[in-house]
Ligand SMILES: Cc1cc2nc3c(=O)[nH]c(=O)nc-3n(C[C@H](O)[C@H](O)[C@H](O)COP(=O)(O)OP(=O)(O)OC[C@H]3O[C@@H](n4cnc5c(N)ncnc54)[C@H](O)[C@@H]3O)c2cc1C
Ligand SMILES: Cc1cc2nc3c(=O)[nH]c(=O)nc-3n(C[C@H](O)[C@H](O)[C@H](O)COP(=O)(O)O)c2cc1C
């Protein structure tokens with residue numbers, strides 16, 4: 001059997017398959033189905049400084065081969081996250097590698113969350129979601145402005161020794177520039193893609209379907225876009241990459257790895273099959289065995305030229 | 307909670323747009339299914355529809371038969387109605403927070419609209435006392451499962467929008483005289499009907515348990531797409547997940 005051990009800089013995971021933030025709750029929701037430590041890592045839903053109630057309903061719609069969502073980052077806030085029995089304490093007990101996705105409405109909020117989490121045991125890495133609007137800068141997403149993306153990562157870098165993953169927004173013209181600037185700012189890894197912004201209209205009422213009017217598109221529909229962006233980032237920077245966007249099975253994951261991802265995350269696919277991440281691990285193994293490849297790391301970036 | 311590839315034993319039209327599907331699902335049935343629990347069904351053969359569809363458990367028979375009664379409303383349920391015996395669908399369940407059964411001294415009053423009479427059937431089946439079904443629909447063609455309730459000794463009161471059967475008007479019009487202590491009120495139906503019930507029950511300080519219906523992605527509490535406003539205990543509201551804290555809520559908890 002192939003070797004699944006996955007080294008992402010200082011972080012070592014037992015396999016390269018994680019969950020995607022926002023689709024797997026805080027882990028406990030799925031723990032009734034299988035032990036969380038079967039996963040490479042559990043990536044939790046985005047945590048902010050204060051509790052956030054999120055957007056009005058409806059918050060999602062099904063689209064052809066995907067979903068669009070505008071949940072609005074509902075979460076219990078960092079204090080409840082570190083103290084509430086079902087959140088971080090539960091993850092610690094589960095023995096799963098825990099990646100904590102964080103976000104803020106201002107740079108200060110990001111920094112405070114990172115500072116508080118830095119004091120906690122049992123955290124494998126922080127994943128910085130920069131696809132949120134900066135309310136101090138007119139609501140432009142941190143992740144679509146090079147200077148703000150750099151600033152938020154470098155300020156977080158100052159307050160934590162935890163490994164940092166910066167999660168890039170696909171809603172930019174040249175993603176490689178964003179990859180370079182967040183690595184310059186001290187990011188140890190990059191994950192991508194977050195959702196692609198989109199809109200769905202009910203033609204009978206002539207209204208947008210989502211209460212928030214626009215939302216983020218995910219699922220199989222976005223996969224080719226995500227694979228291409230992963231490949232661009234792979235060519236631009238030298239840090240480990242976590243690829244995601246529409247992964248449903250082992251073949252999808254292998255595509256991302258050939259394009260340059262060291263690890264992958266499975267998001268929307270858990271809605272149709274909660275076991276999807278485990279199925280992806282198993283099917284990666286079958287591919288490696290079938291091609292006589294000894295270690296999963298030996299396929300990373302091994303794309304042949306046309 | 308678990309998943310099972312369950313085989314369809316039969317899938318037949320009940321009435322109008324309503325169908326009853328029977329699955330062989332011994333693993334799920336072994337999970338102690340209670341009234342109000344729902345299952346999240348991956349309707350086979352619709353690969354571009356990536357989401358499961360939530361359906362209340364209508365009935366369990368013996369140790370391995372699970373029944374759902376569903377209405378054809380869109381592409382998913384339309385395809386569901388075309389599936390033949392022998393086809394397997396992946397079912398996730400049982401999910402959600404169920405109804406609590408009436409105690410000995412309570413007479414259950416079930417207020418049903420749409421698929422509500424299916425979602426509350428297990429209450430009737432497990433009640434010590436026969437109770438009363440108040441059932442509403444647009445017209446008499448859409449009244450489902452009345453005979454099944456009659457067989458359990460339930461009294462039936464009907465309301466239809468067009469007056470084609472029973473009271474002409476809303477089913478909640480029939481509720482007033484049961485807002486008393488010896489009755490235990492349950493509801494399942496379209497959300498506007500549920501919110502009318504919340505107003506009636508709360509203004510009379512009568513307890514009730516209502517099953518709410520919201521579109522869902524994960525069904526297990528992981529995505530926060532299915533939320534509903536509930537009281538936060540401090541005069542305000544907070545969002546709770548229909549799939550996890552619900553679908554059954556106490557009427558006194560629901561925030562309007
Ligand atoms: C807890 C719960 C229990 C339910 N029990 C039953 C039942 O016993 N019998 C029954 O007939 N129906 C039931 N429903 C409603 C049923 O889930 C929808 O009618 C069904 O999902 C529609 O799917 P569709 O593909 O035909 O419709 P489409 O409109 O094509 O579906 C598009 C999307 O919207 C969702 N959706 C559309 N209408 C509803 C709705 N009313 N509720 C939730 N999601 C919706 C679908 O799941 C899908 O994700 C229940 C819903 C919930 C939340
Ligand atoms: C319902 C939902 C909620 C999400 N919430 C978050 C979040 O809180 N933080 C975040 O960084 N990404 C969030 N995402 C994005 C996913 O983590 C992932 O980047 C994206 O969905 C693409 O992967 P997928 O196609 O496998 O889902 C969310 C996605 C969905 C569908």
Ligand code: FES
Nearest residue numbers: 525527529530549
């Ligand atoms: S459907 Fe995912 S939290 Fe309810």
